[in-house]
Amino acid sequence: MFTGKLIKNEPHFRTRPDLIPKYHKYSNGTFGLFASKSMLQKMIAHAIKGNRYEVIGSLIGRSFYDNKGHYSILTNSAPAPFADVTHGTVTTTFKDEQFFKWVQEAYHPTEDILGWYHSHPMNLEGYSSIDRGNQSKWIEPYQIGLLVVCNYIQNKFTVMAYRGPESELLLPSYSVYKGGPEIEQLTEAA
């Protein structure tokens, strides 16, 4: 669960790029999401660090619109250092929300907190009904939820993407294999 006060963005008009080097593109219909690969790998590293416990954090970026509709660009993420964690749940605390706001203001002043992410350390694919309930608090169609699914059998880590209060699934998901103890050794899955 993400307990923070949600920031409402006002998207600007800007024609969307076909692709952005170093970014993974998710889409569904006319909606597009560009997610920084270094951000995705940082989130995966956070999930791996959580071991068998779920981790949670915030997503930083901006939303725009063009003739096709809305699209979002995620440039960075911030892990929640003070989250309440059990094996099956994870919830941000007030201290986390203060930290997210500080990270956004201090390092990413031209961007907003645009969503949240969390992990499923037990290889559970897709949002649970609780996750969908949490996502429904992000009421704008361009706000994003990312889910890191950890498959420790194959050492494969997949980041699934959802948008808006309806948790619309965006495809394709982003996957990497972990080839060694360091996150730098992640290799993209085809």
Ligand SMILES: [Zn+2]
């Ligand atoms: Zn979940």
